[in-house]
Amino acid sequence: MKTSLQLKIGQQLTMTPQLQQAIRLLQLSSLDLHQEIQQNLYDNPLLELAKESEHQLLGKEDKPQKEAPEAEATDLNGTDWENKIPNDLPVDVNWDDIYQPPATPRLSNNDTYDFDSVHSVTESLQDHLLWQLNLTPMSPTDHLIGENIIDSIDSRGMLTIPIEEIWSALDDDIELDEVIAVLHRIQQFDPPGVGATSLSECLMIQLNQFSSDTPFLKEAKILVSDHLELVGQRDYRQIERHTRFTQDFIANAIELIQSLTPNPGDSISNDDIEYVVPDARVIKVDNHWQVTLNDEITPKLSINQHYAQLIKRADSSQDNTFLKNHLQEARWFLRSIESRNDTLMRVASCIVQMQQGFLEQGPVAMKPMVLADIADRLELHESTISRVTTQKYLDTPQGVFELKYFFSSHVSTASGGECSSTAIRAILKKMISAENPGKPLSDNKLTSLLQDMGIQVARRTVAKYREGMGIPSSSERKRYNPNV
Incomplete structure (x- = not known):
């Protein structure tokens, strides 16, 4: 075999450590980002919390990563810093998203605990x-x-x-x-109803702890002990036939039963409490919706000028190399956080611009929107939009919602337009809440009402939306009324 040299030209996508860091920070939630910042503060001596006076000098934009001009000109003009860090940090990619947002890890013994986690009592x-x-x-x-x-x-x-x-x-x-x-x-311990062998016994134990003069207590005990299955089936006619109770007695007794707890152990939970902190807020200023980031959840960082000034040009000593490397890492970390906030602000502002009807009228005015709609407007990849909307929350006049909540599929209307599936769910919920309890609306009737409004939707789709909202069927929603 003859040995030869060949010249080959090709393209290859390389993810630098800086790009990997930017992508990872982009998909972190606010709580995970806070923990990531704390970890970098421990590991990098060139990073420090910015002082309050520095915040005021930096202004509302708050860019703590900019060091003093003199220090940067003096310390970073050596041969090791000829390759300047680019102004724009790329966070968009065109490959499959292989980075999944990690779950919030538990703190180890060496980490800083907050007050609630230290002083709360969790037990089984x-x-x-x-x-x-x-x-x-x-x-x-x-x-x-x-x-x-x-x-x-x-x-x-x-x-x-x-x-x-x-x-x-x-x-x-x-x-x-x-x-x-x-x-x-x-069985007399807390929580009430514990130690029962059946649902009927559990409810009976709780009823026995009520005062004897509690209204409709006697009727509730009879229903729980002898007719609990009929109560679950909402067969009020059979209950009236067996017990000879009037409609008012049955309704009030069932209301008392519904105040009980079928699973008393659920009140004693050792699950950790997870708080939802909004990453951005939207308020109406002069008839315009304005989006602002929640700066309170992210600690303000800056470069430690004392350590930065210790860096000497053309010095390859171990200590000087250590400071140079950590200074570069600190600058990249601050740039990544700035790029994350900028991308989050752009995406949140675009969502608010497209969903102004939701902010004014609520879920019934939600417009259909997919990831591609935001990606085309901002000239970003869909994977970036998916990454930046995961575990990010927006505080609106309608409540706090995850950014993914504003994305929904569309359903065709009779006029040729589109209606959001979220809006359809809100319409269904409004219809069911206003229905006659003695004659609830069936899925077929709900489908007909939606079609009268110009929304073309199948009955099975209505049933899927109803079940997704946790609303029982019409037979289970029925309340007894002798006049119906």
Whole structure:
């Protein structure tokens, strides 16, 4: 085989570390970005929190990454800084988005905790019940029985093992009546209804804790103990036939039952609380909607001028190289944050411009909009729009919404126009809330009403939207009315 040299020209997309950092910061939520900033403050000595006086000098735009002119001219004119950092940091890409926004990680022991996470008490339902058991005066044998019963209670608060199996696992000298007595004692613990073996027993335990003079308590107990299945089916005619109760008695008794908790364990949750912090706000100023970023959620950063001035030109010592590298990383990090905020501002402003009807009238005026609409207006790639709208929230007069909420598919209208699926959901919700409880609107009737409004939609689509909003079917929404 003969050895030869060949010249080949090709194009290859290379993601520099700076571009990777910009893409990663762009898709982070405000809480994740705050943690990323804190981590960079720990790792990079050239970064520091900007002082309040510097904020006032920087003005409303607040660009803390600009160092003092003299320091930059003196320290960064060496041969190592001939390749200047570009003014515009690219954040747009034309390849498949392989970076997914990470979930908010839990803080380690070395990280800084906020006040709530340090001083809040998180415990499971079993811990809460054991705490009450330890405060209850009882014999050691009953305490042992109570521990076995609590171990058999699931996170919903229901007893998952028959009481006979719990009794068989204990000592032979313990009677079944003792186990049942301890179970009744635990069923009086907080939360009300805990330790029940069935839904009917759970609701009955809660009703027994009401005062005896509670209105319609007797009727509610009868419905729970003997006719709970009919209550769930909303078959009020059968309930009236079996109980001989009047319509008012049945309605008030069911209202009392609905105030109970079917899963008492849900009130004792050890899930961490997640707060939604808006990344931008929109307000109306002189009949124009104005978007502003929420600067309060992002700490203001600047370059440590003391360390920056220690950099010497044409000095390749280890300490000088360390400072140069970290100064470059600090400048790229600040530039990436600035580019992230600029892209977020552009996307939020474009969304507000296209959804002014929503800001004025609510979801019923939502316009159909997809990622390509924003991408074409801003001359960005759809993956960038998807990245910048994930876990980013906008504070509007209608409430706080994720930016992805404003994107929805379209449905054709009779006039040849388009209607947003979000607007259709709002219209359906408004129709159902105004319906006659004794004769609720069926999916076919809802479809006909939408068609009368010029919205062409199929019945199965109406059913899908209704189920997506958590609204039951017409038969389950029906309320008994003898006049209907």
